[in-house]
Every structure is written in structure tokens, then in C-alpha cells.
Amino acid sequence: MKRTIPVLIASIAGLVLIIAHFVPPAQSWGDEVNTWFQILAAFAFFLGGGSLLKMHLKRISDQQEGWGFSAVTLLAFGITLIVGIFKLGVLPSETYPTKPWSGEYLGDGGALWWIYQYLFTPLNATMFALLAFFISSAAFRAFRAKNTEAMILLVTATIVLVGRTYAGAFLTEGFNPHWQLAAIIDEWFMSVFNTAGARAIKIGIALGVVSTSLKVLIGTDRSYLGSEE
Amino acid sequence: MTLLKEGQIDRRWIYLAMLCAVGLPILLQLTFPEIPSPKVLDVFDAVDKLPEGSRILMACDFDPASAGELEPMMSAFVRHCGTKNHKLIFLALWPQGAPVIKSNIVILNKEFPEYEYGKDYVNLGYQPGNEVVLKVLVTDFKKQCSTDVDGTSTSTLPLTRDLTKIQQLSLVISVSTGNPGTTEWVQYVASPFGMPMVAGTTAVQAPSLYAYIPRQLISVLGGIKGAAEYEQAIIDHYPTMGENNGAREGLRRMGPQLLGHLLIVMLIVVGNVLYFSQKEKGVGA
Amino acid sequence: MKNRQYWRTWARAICLIGCLLVKNGSYVTFAQDMANIEPLSPPAPPSQVVAKDAPNDTGTSLVVMWVLSPDDRDEFLPRRVIGYDILRKTSESGEYVSVGEQTYQKNRFTDTKCERGKAYWYQVVAIGPSGERSEGVATPTPTGPEPQWIDGSRLWFGFELSIVCAAVLYYIGRANKGDHFTIRHIPGLDAVDEAVGRATEMGRPCLFVPGIQDINDIQTVAGVTILSRVAGLTAQYDAPLEVPTSRSLVMTTARETVQASYLAAGRPDAYREDNIYYLTDEQFGYVAGVTGSMMREKPAACFYFGAFYAESLILAETGNSIGAIQVAGTAESSQLPFFVAACDYTLIGEEFFAASAYLSKQPAQLGSLKGQDFGKLCGAGLIAIGCLLATTISISEFPMIKTALDYLKNNVLGDGGLLP
Structure with missing residues (x-):
């Protein structure tokens, strides 16, 4: 029973979405199912928040190694939550100037806006910027001419890397008065080989998605529920 | 070491x-010259060849993390649309996209003072629900976006008053970095309803979108290189834009x-x- | 002085007459030209206004079409027509009310606010630059919206989907009846056993990252499916398993899955609920949390199965720097190169979806892979036919082949419906 009901719910929701795609009068049913998922996902935030609090409070109370980080996490969580919910420092919107809470959550000058602008944005950008460093160490390690395929990959990568900058134009200036040769070769690699490969992978993925979804819908694959039966 | x-x-x-x-x-x-590639020119033409005053949806689906690559692209789209007097409807499927919209509205207000809120542009802000939002927007716009970001009814704003489905708009511009993003816009809006659409994404994402060009997606700007070339295309066609320092941000980042x-x-x-x-x-x- | 004024008056009169003669001898024409410089007259109206039921909808829309006003031309600058006003009435004696506007050079408007069973009369008015309105041109007869029970534009897609689904179901049925299907060797999945074994030997934990999307993403479902197998192995070998998630629903699903696997392995006591925890929905906050944990706890085996974006390389490079054996699988084609570069094994696209069948070796699951192969064969067939038709046309323009190619592109693969 514990497994049958979730499978039944998954099957019904899936079928409704399929029918909604092909039958215009059933389109609103599909919207309804999607709305239900959003409601469920919103409730799940409580589960997630609860898990987060539990884990970090335990670390702090057990004085586990690095418990200070847990304290910082909980402090940041609490401050952001309170500031966001109570819209601290947010001015009322122009449409409803007499309603104190009518302003946007991220209204200019508000406390949440300040957190977003001066903490969240730089922290996020820093994490993303790490990619520049990781890509260099990964490229250094991965592009070794160990065999013919690796050699092709290496040469292609070098051409695309150079072709995507002014260096490509500068190096091929002599071949073409409009100095676009490197960009043209790069574009050709991307549009022909890369797109052909990407399309093949996408077709395979699409069929995999259809097959997996069908197995979930008919209940053949229940391993995501923790059961092989 | x-x-x-x-x-x-x-x-x-x-x-x-x-x-x-x-x-x-x-x-x-350090800055270096750029020549717009055919893919970038396709994006430029899609915006430029629309009749003046066309209604365009600007989807801003990225966060500050990828702003380094996508912010110049987004600003270039806004500036290009402003030059052509296109009407803009801003929307974000990412919560972090809402502040990015605001910063672009600041550009619009500063560089195109004749733009009037409600008539020439509308900010719908963050719309929660990921791709579900798109599925509703194509069936009932007002059901998903009954009010703008300030709580004003979209039925009273001149730009959105008659809008019942987003298919009524002339173009979708999606600037995105992940999910939900351009792929979802293509799958749920552009492809099933034949809506013209252009996109700007990070360099990593761009190759995966090439497969949609040209039938489902007119063209795509990939990474900072795409942004720089697009800025150059705008400057080539509207030379006064070259004097604007902000309109050369992508070109600067190519160094x-x-x-x-x-x-x-x-x-x-x-x-x-x-x-x-x-x-x-x-x-x- | 008086003489000079006299001649000046006469000279003015002659000039005026001369001007009028040059202007075709008519002061009226001159006045008309003046009016053209400052347009006050309304633009010419559009013509042939018709309303039709909008196809493939629930019976709530009508499409109004018209022939553009003769004044609505691109060469007229400044424009003489800046748009069209579309008006509607619901009874013959009723009054027209505006239901929307359309910009110049557009001759189509969809009225989506109609009700089933009602009849509507439409009128289209061209609008000039100063708001001048042309005469209204009305539809000759009333029109009512009709619902369509099937979206005709998606019939071909439905047909293709049905074929693939039928093939999957057919082969699952055959497998259930005892047919044997073989599956090729997937090194990445074989490496899962090796990785868990190595972690056990080293006395270090295994880390499983199920992507950053919610449970409604099929990639997350496929990832959780593999998690059940990994959890079974860690239960068997008694190796600690850690699963940080970026979505609350994924956390609850993962807990259920892992618990069931530990139960199936006969080790329910070894299951630790707290090892499956939620970090944050925020992409890079999640990455910071996971990589921090990796640097502190140094897992010996890292598994990345699900939907990944920019964080893929950060995770995989961090895993590489701590010397973990890494296996990844995703359907995000843009992230595959990063996993290939930084991980020991990578499942590419469909291999990732085949993992469930490969690991369980259940006949029904293997049968579904055979059905998938049939779908691939159909896809390859369509590509071959398309290439053949397009190549033939590039050599010589056969009208019949062109029609066939258009039908393939616009109907079979597009949204043109069954009829060309």
C-alpha cells in the first residue's frame, strides 16, 4: 500500500498531463496538476528547513569539529528569514502608498535588498568565478594526446579556444583581409560537428526520458521509491 | 609550493x-576589436527588423553568479529595443532575476527618458513555478500574471491590457543560464506555438541550444563573446551608441x-x- | 510713394494668380495639398474583414483577419496607419466595443475572450498617427467559437510518441514472457561496485549528489534510482553514505529510497537518516556546502547522477583534488565535457537512463531498452529520408519531392497537423 498509492498518484498525474497536451478542453487539468505540485513543493520547504535546523543545531550542541560554521549558517538563515518575511526597511509601493507592507521584498534600500546586493551577489559571483580556475586545471590534465581520439579533441579544443577571441583573428589575418577565418572555422566546428553530436545525444536522451517516464507511469520501475518490486 | x-x-x-x-x-x-558573426547578426536582425513599437517579452532567468557573462548581453538587448522604441515586458523565472530586471529598468529610464511605465514597459517581476509558469502563460496570461511587480493589475496597464496569451507578442528574448531557462522557453512557448525567439546564454550552455536553430530558435548569443559582438553590431548600426560607455561592457570583458x-x-x-x-x-x- | 504702393499691390495680385495657375489653376487643390502636409483626414479603411474559429483550442477564441488599409504601407513615412482597433458586438443591434489593438502591417488578431455558444460580430478600424479613425469595416456574418477535442497540430507528435511507447510496452511484454535481451557493457556502472568497495577498504565515506533539480525532473528520478543501488552496496559493505540535496522533496524521496535499500540488504540498523540532508535550493550555496564537506571528510567515492549545470566542474574538480574515484551521469549535454574531463567514468545521456535497467537486470526493464532502440531506429529512418529528399531537391527541383519534404518538415516533424 505504501508503494501502490504513490505509483497511482504518479500515474494519474502523468496521464492527465499527457491528455492535457493533446486535448484542448483538458488543458486546465494540466494547469491544475502543476499547481498541486507547486503547493506540495512549497510545503516541502518546511521539511528542508527543519532538516537544516536539526542538522546544524545537533552539530552545535555536540560541539562537533567546525561547529562554528553551523552557527554562522543558522545565524544567516535566521536573519534572512526575518528580514524577508517582515520586509524590514522596504518602502510601500507607489500604487498603495498607505499600505506599509505593499512594497517589493527586494525594494531598493530594504534590508533584504542590502543582503542581496552586498552579500549574496558577490558570494555567488565568487563561486561562479571559481570555474575559471577549475577549467584551467581540468584542461591541463584532460587534454593529453594519448590516442587519436584524444588528439582530435585536443586540436579541436585549441582551435575553438583561439577562434573565440581576438587571437584567432590576429593569427589568421594574413589569410583573409576581413580577418574572420578563425571565427569561421570555429563557427563551422560548433555548427556542424558539435550540433550534429548534440542532436544525436539529445535524441537518445529524449527516448530515454520517454522510456523512463513510461516505466514510472505504468509502475514497472519503482526503484525511485526504494523498492525493486 | x-x-x-x-x-x-x-x-x-x-x-x-x-x-x-x-x-x-x-x-x-585592454580591449580588442570584434566583428559580429552571422549568428549574432541573426539575433540583431530579429530585434532590429521588427516594426517600431513591437511588443517583446524579456525573460531574465539568471542570477548574479552568471551576471558577469549575461548582464552585458541583457543591457545590450534593452538598449537595442530602446533604440527601436519596442515595448518591453520583463519577467523572471528565477527569484534572483528580479533585481537584474530592476537594474536594466534603471538603464531604460536613464538612457530612454521617453519610456513610460505601463505604456512602454512593464515589470512582471519574479514568477514562481519554473516551467509551469510558461505552460500557464500560453493558455491564460492574466491567470499567471494578474498584477505587475507593484501589485497593479495587468488589465489596467495599457501594454498588457489586451494580452490574453503571450503568443500575441512579437518576440521572446530569453537571457538565461540554466533551468528554467531558454530550453524551457523553446520547449513550452517558441516551439509549440511557433513564436519567434532569440536567446542569450552562457558560453557553456550555448552549444546545447544550437540544435534548436533556426526552426525553434532564431539564433543565440553565446557568452561574453556573443555579447561583445552584439554590442559591436549595435554600434555599427547606431554609431551614437558607441559613445555610451555602458554599451561597451561586453567588449571590455573580452580582454x-x-x-x-x-x-x-x-x-x-x-x-x-x-x-x-x-x-x-x-x-x- | 503712392505710385509705388499701387504697383506693389498689383504685383502681389499677379503673383497670387500665377501661383494658382501653376497649381492646376485651382485654389482647392492647393488647399488639399496643405491638408496633406498636416494630415487631418482619417486613413483608408481595411477591407475583407472575416472572423474564423481559432483552431486547436477549447472554443474560447476567434481569429479576425483583414486586408491591410491601402494607407498601411512601409514606404509612407511618417506612417499614415499606426494600428488597427478591433471592435466586437454580441448581438446584431448591439454596440461595438473595443476588444484589442493590433500594430500596423499586421492583419490578424486573436480574440481569446469569447464564450462557447455565442455569436460575435467584428469591426476593424484603421488608426492614423493622431488618432484619426477610418470607417469601420464589419464582418459580413456573425461567427461563433467551436471547441476542438483533439489538438490537430499535435497529431503527428502523438502518433510518433505512441509508436515509441507501444514499442517499449511490447518489448516489456516479451521480456515478461521470457525473451532474453542483452545489454552492452557500461563501464561507468560497473565502476560503482569498485568505487564503493574502495571506499570501504579506505574506511572513508561515499558521497552521492542527485543533481540540483526537483523530483519532477526525470533526471532526478533516474539519479534516485541509481542511489537505491549505491545504497544497497554501501549497506552491504558497511560504508557510510552521505547524500546532500538541494531540494526538500528530493531529500524526503532519497531518505525513503536509502532506507528501503538498507532494509532490503538486511542492515536497517546501519541506516542513518541524518546523512541524507537538505542544504539549500540556491545553486552555488549548495555547491559551497557540498565541496566544503568534501574537503573536510574526503570521501573516497563520489557519485554525481542527476541534472547539473555550472556546478558540475566545481564538484568534479574538488573531487579530483581529494583523490576520490568519481562516477557521473547526466542528460545535460552542456555539462558532459566537464564530467568527462574531471571524472573517472561518465554516463552520457541515454546511458544514464539505462542505468536502472542495467543495474537491476530485471527482464522488464531490459525490455524497455529494446523499445527505446526501436524508437532510435525510427528516428534514424526519418533523418535518412529527410536527408535523401533534401539532397534530391538540391540536385533537381522535383515538385513532388519538394511537397514531400515540406510535409515531412512542417507536418510530420512540425505542427502542421495531418493534412498538408
Whole structure:
């Protein structure tokens, strides 16, 4: 029973979405199912928040190694939550100037806006910027001419890397008065080989998605529920 | 911190070299010329050839993390649309996209003072629900977006008053970095309803979108290179834009990209030299 | 002085007459030209206004079409027509009310606010630059919206989907009846056992990252499916398993899955609920949390199965720097190169979806893979036919082949419906 009901719910929701795609009068049913998922996902935030609090409070109370980080996490969580919910420092919107809470959550000058602008944005950008460093160490390690395929990959990568900058134009200036040769070769690699490969992978993925979804819908694959039966 | 350890460069040296390669052009403000590629010109034409005053949906689905690549692209789209007097409807499927919209509205207000809120542009802000939002927007616009970001009814704003489905708009511009993003816009809006659409994404994402060009997606701007070329295309057609420092942000950011790419090429060469020298010594790698 | 004024008056009169003669001898024409410089007259009206039921909808829309006003031309600058006003009435004696506007050079408007069973009369008015309105042109007869029970534009897609689904179901049925299907060797999945074994030997934990999307993403479902197998192995070998998630629903699903696997392995006591925890929905906050944990706890085996974006390389490079054996699988084609570069094994696209069948070796699951192969064969067939038709046309323009190619592109693969 514990497994049958979730499978039944998954099957019904899936079928409704399929029918909604092909039958215009059933389109609103599909919207309804999607709305239900959003409601469920919103409730799940409580589960997630609860898990987060539990884990970090335990670390702090057990004085586990690095418990200070847990304290910082909980402090940041609490401050952001309170500031966001109570819209601290947010001015009322122009449409409803007499309603104190009518302003946007991220209204200019508000406390949440300040957190977003001066903490969240730089922290996020820093994490993303790490990619520049990781890509260099990964490229250094991965592009070794160990065999013919690796050699092709290496040469292609070098051409695309150079072709995507002014260096490509500068190096091929002599071949073409409009100095676009490197960009043209790069574009050709991307549009022909890369797109052909990407399309093949996408077709395979699409069929995999259809097959997996069908197995979930008919209940053949229940391993995501923790059961092989 | 030794340079070579067991025939490999210590990764910290690589990181230091990358820091220099990216940092120096920023400090020295190095810029290089760009020529718009055909893909970029397709994006430019899609916006430029629309009749003046066309209604366009600007989907801003990215966060500050990818703003380094996408912010110049988004601003370039806004400036181009402003030059053509197009009407803009801003929307974000990412909560972090809402502040990005606001910063672009600041550009619009500053550089195109004749733009009037409600008549020439509308900010719908963040719409929660990921791709579900798109599924509703194509069936009932007002059901999903009954009010704008300030709580004003979209039925009273002149720009959105008659809008019942987003298919009524002339173009969708999606600037995105992940999910939900351009792929979802293509799958749920552009492809099933034949809506004209152009996109701007990070360089990593762009190749996966090439497969949709040209039937489902007119064209795509990939990464900072795409942004720089698009800015150049705008400057070529509207030379006064060249005097605007903000309209050259993508072009400025190509300097660090050039040296970063060259460093990676160099690392690939060094890596292979080390690999073959180790192989000759019989160590194997 | 008086003489000079006299001649000046005469000279003015002659000039005026001369001007009028040059202007075709008519002061009226001159006045008309003046009016053209400052347009006050309304633009010419559009013509042939018709309303039709909008196809493939629930019976709530009508499409109004018209022939553009003769004044609505691109060469007229400044424009003489800046748009069209579309008006509607619901009874013959009723009054027209505006239901929307359309910009110049557009001759189509969809009225989506109609009710089933009602009849509507439409009128279209061209609007000039100063708001001048042309005469209204009305539809000759009333029109009512009709619902369509099937979206005709999606019939071909439905047909293609049905074929693939039928093939999957057919082969699952055959497998259930005892047919044997073989599956090729997937090194990445074989490596899962090896990785868990190595972690056990080293006395270090295994880390499983199920992507950053919610449970409604099929990639997350496929990832959780593999998690059940990994959890079974860690239960068997008694290796600690850590699963940080970026979505609350994924956390609850993962807990259920892992618990069931530990139960199936006969080790319910070894299951630790707290090892499956939620970090944050925020992409890079999640990455910071996971990589921090990796640096502190140094897992010996890292598994990345699900939907990944920019964080893929950060995770995989961090895993590489701590010397973990890494296996990844995703359907995000843009992230595959990063996993290939930084991980020991990578499942590419469909291999990732085949993992469930490969690991369980259940006949029904293997049968579904055979059905998938049939779908691939159909896809390859369509590509071959399309290439053949397009190549033939590039050599010589056969009208019949062109029609066939258009039908393939616009109907079979597009949204043109069954009829050409």
C-alpha cells in the first residue's frame, strides 16, 4: 500500500498531463496538476528547513569539529528569514502608498535588498568565478594526446579556444583581409560537428526520458521509491 | 609550493597564472576589436527588423553568479529595443532575476527618458513555478500574471491590457543560464506555438541550444563573446551608441577572456610536453 | 510713394494668380495639398474583414483577419496607419466595443475572450498617427467559437510518441514472457561496485549528489534510482553514505529510497537518516556546502547522477583534488565535457537512463531498452529520408519531392497537423 498509492498518484498525474497536451478542453487539468505540485513543493520547504535546523543545531550542541560554521549558517538563515518575511526597511509601493507592507521584498534600500546586493551577489559571483580556475586545471590534465581520439579533441579544443577571441583573428589575418577565418572555422566546428553530436545525444536522451517516464507511469520501475518490486 | 610534483604542475601555480591572465587585462583595461558573426547578426536582425513599437517579452532567468557573462548581453538587448522604441515586458523565472530586471529598468529610464511605465514597459517581476509558469502563460496570461511587480493589475496597464496569451507578442528574448531557462522557453512557448525567439546564454550552455536553430530558435548569443559582438553590431548600426560607455561592457570583458584562453592553450601544450617527456622516461602518465 | 504702393499691390495680385495657375489653376487643390502636409483626414479603411474559429483550442477564441488599409504601407513615412482597433458586438443591434489593438502591417488578431455558444460580430478600424479613425469595416456574418477535442497540430507528435511507447510496452511484454535481451557493457556502472568497495577498504565515506533539480525532473528520478543501488552496496559493505540535496522533496524521496535499500540488504540498523540532508535550493550555496564537506571528510567515492549545470566542474574538480574515484551521469549535454574531463567514468545521456535497467537486470526493464532502440531506429529512418529528399531537391527541383519534404518538415516533424 505504501508503494501502490504513490505509483497511482504518479500515474494519474502523468496521464492527465499527457491528455492535457493533446486535448484542448483538458488543458486546465494540466494547469491544475502543476499547481498541486507547486503547493506540495512549497510545503516541502518546511521539511528542508527543519532538516537544516536539526542538522546544524545537533552539530552545535555536540560541539562537533567546525561547529562554528553551523552557527554562522543558522545565524544567516535566521536573519534572512526575518528580514524577508517582515520586509524590514522596504518602502510601500507607489500604487498603495498607505499600505506599509505593499512594497517589493527586494525594494531598493530594504534590508533584504542590502543582503542581496552586498552579500549574496558577490558570494555567488565568487563561486561562479571559481570555474575559471577549475577549467584551467581540468584542461591541463584532460587534454593529453594519448590516442587519436584524444588528439582530435585536443586540436579541436585549441582551435575553438583561439577562434573565440581576438587571437584567432590576429593569427589568421594574413589569410583573409576581413580577418574572420578563425571565427569561421570555429563557427563551422560548433555548427556542424558539435550540433550534429548534440542532436544525436539529445535524441537518445529524449527516448530515454520517454522510456523512463513510461516505466514510472505504468509502475514497472519503482526503484525511485526504494523498492525493486 | 614546488612547481613540479611527480611530473605534474602543482595546481596552485595554475590558479595563480589564471588569476594574472584574467586580472591584468582588467587592470590595464585592454580591449580588442570584434566583428559580429552571422549568428549574432541573426539575433540583431530579429530585434532590429521588427516594426517600431513591437511588443517583446524579456525573460531574465539568471542570477548574479552568471551576471558577469549575461548582464552585458541583457543591457545590450534593452538598449537595442530602446533604440527601436519596442515595448518591453520583463519577467523572471528565477527569484534572483528580479533585481537584474530592476537594474536594466534603471538603464531604460536613464538612457530612454521617453519610456513610460505601463505604456512602454512593464515589470512582471519574479514568477514562481519554473516551467509551469510558461505552460500557464500560453493558455491564460492574466491567470499567471494578474498584477505587475507593484501589485497593479495587468488589465489596467495599457501594454498588457489586451494580452490574453503571450503568443500575441512579437518576440521572446530569453537571457538565461540554466533551468528554467531558454530550453524551457523553446520547449513550452517558441516551439509549440511557433513564436519567434532569440536567446542569450552562457558560453557553456550555448552549444546545447544550437540544435534548436533556426526552426525553434532564431539564433543565440553565446557568452561574453556573443555579447561583445552584439554590442559591436549595435554600434555599427547606431554609431551614437558607441559613445555610451555602458554599451561597451561586453567588449571590455573580452580582454580577460583572450588572455584566459591563451593561458589554457599554453597549459594544454605544457601538459602534453610533460606527458611525452614522462612517457619517454618510461614513467607513464 | 503712392505710385509705388499701387504697383506693389498689383504685383502681389499677379503673383497670387500665377501661383494658382501653376497649381492646376485651382485654389482647392492647393488647399488639399496643405491638408496633406498636416494630415487631418482619417486613413483608408481595411477591407475583407472575416472572423474564423481559432483552431486547436477549447472554443474560447476567434481569429479576425483583414486586408491591410491601402494607407498601411512601409514606404509612407511618417506612417499614415499606426494600428488597427478591433471592435466586437454580441448581438446584431448591439454596440461595438473595443476588444484589442493590433500594430500596423499586421492583419490578424486573436480574440481569446469569447464564450462557447455565442455569436460575435467584428469591426476593424484603421488608426492614423493622431488618432484619426477610418470607417469601420464589419464582418459580413456573425461567427461563433467551436471547441476542438483533439489538438490537430499535435497529431503527428502523438502518433510518433505512441509508436515509441507501444514499442517499449511490447518489448516489456516479451521480456515478461521470457525473451532474453542483452545489454552492452557500461563501464561507468560497473565502476560503482569498485568505487564503493574502495571506499570501504579506505574506511572513508561515499558521497552521492542527485543533481540540483526537483523530483519532477526525470533526471532526478533516474539519479534516485541509481542511489537505491549505491545504497544497497554501501549497506552491504558497511560504508557510510552521505547524500546532500538541494531540494526538500528530493531529500524526503532519497531518505525513503536509502532506507528501503538498507532494509532490503538486511542492515536497517546501519541506516542513518541524518546523512541524507537538505542544504539549500540556491545553486552555488549548495555547491559551497557540498565541496566544503568534501574537503573536510574526503570521501573516497563520489557519485554525481542527476541534472547539473555550472556546478558540475566545481564538484568534479574538488573531487579530483581529494583523490576520490568519481562516477557521473547526466542528460545535460552542456555539462558532459566537464564530467568527462574531471571524472573517472561518465554516463552520457541515454546511458544514464539505462542505468536502472542495467543495474537491476530485471527482464522488464531490459525490455524497455529494446523499445527505446526501436524508437532510435525510427528516428534514424526519418533523418535518412529527410536527408535523401533534401539532397534530391538540391540536385533537381522535383515538385513532388519538394511537397514531400515540406510535409515531412512542417507536418510530420512540425505542427502542421495531418493534412498538408
